[in-house]
């Protein structure tokens with residue numbers, strides 16, 4: 133049984149740009165999948181199509197047995213509670229506290245009235261505190277988000293996604309704005325969530341070495357097409373070259389240096 137089934141997914145922006153060209157793949161529950169590819173390959177577009185932040189031009193996406201390709205209104209909102217989203221630039225409300233931002237993850241479960249008034253029940257608040265503590269932000273619960281470091285902000289983003297009680301996390305370049313130390317904390321946190329809570333993770337990454345280190349499976353995208361789908365241990369220099377083209381020379385050198393140092 134697959135959690136996610138993507139069939140011939142195509143996305144055009146206007147008449148000019150074919151951002152995704154008939155992409156097909158399936159994801160089983162509990163997989164940790166890294167999506168790699170050069171800038172402009174279509175990685176962000178892919179994640180945004182999967183939870184319908186943007187409309188699909190053609191093809192189909194099934195999530196947990198539901199065809200999400202054509203969902204609208206309440207049905208789409210309900211569907212989105214099942215999928216947590218984590219962004220490169222965190223998408224937090226900076227003037228609000230950590231717990232207020234995290235509770236925003238519950239909005240998909242609320243009616244408009246409750247949502248506008250920010251009405252959360254005691255159980256939701258306790259669960260939010262527990263999750264904030266679990267990502268190591270116990271001392272920052274009432275701090276405004278503009279007083280946090282980038283790595284801490286991203287942990288708020290992860291906590292906000294987790295209070296949704298999602299079946300899958302979609303992470304769009306979650307470490308692209310972070311230093312190596314914070315990046316490691318975020319990737320370790322995502323791996324723990326995957327392994328301990330069984331939540332399926334799809335993560336877009338620029339850094340091939342990080343993808344190879346953390347993922348069970350790598351999907352390579354180039355100019356909107358799927359050009360690799362498999363075990364990260366089996367990816368060859370030639371395949372990295374195929375995905376990254378002329379950028380791959382430095383990449384492969386970096387990879388070899390890193391593995392030699394490990």
Ligand SMILES: Nc1ncnc2c1ncn2[C@@H]1O[C@H](COP(=O)(O)OP(=O)(O)OP(=O)(O)O)[C@@H](O)[C@H]1O
Pocket residue numbers: 145149150151169170171172173174175176177178
């Ligand atoms: N809103 C948009 N309107 C028009 N074209 C877009 C839009 N968003 C993305 N594109 C185009 O679609 C293609 C895929 O972009 P996308 O952002 O999905 O790639 P990416 O692999 O995530 O790149 P990066 O790693 O640089 O974020 C690019 O050609 C981009 O210019």
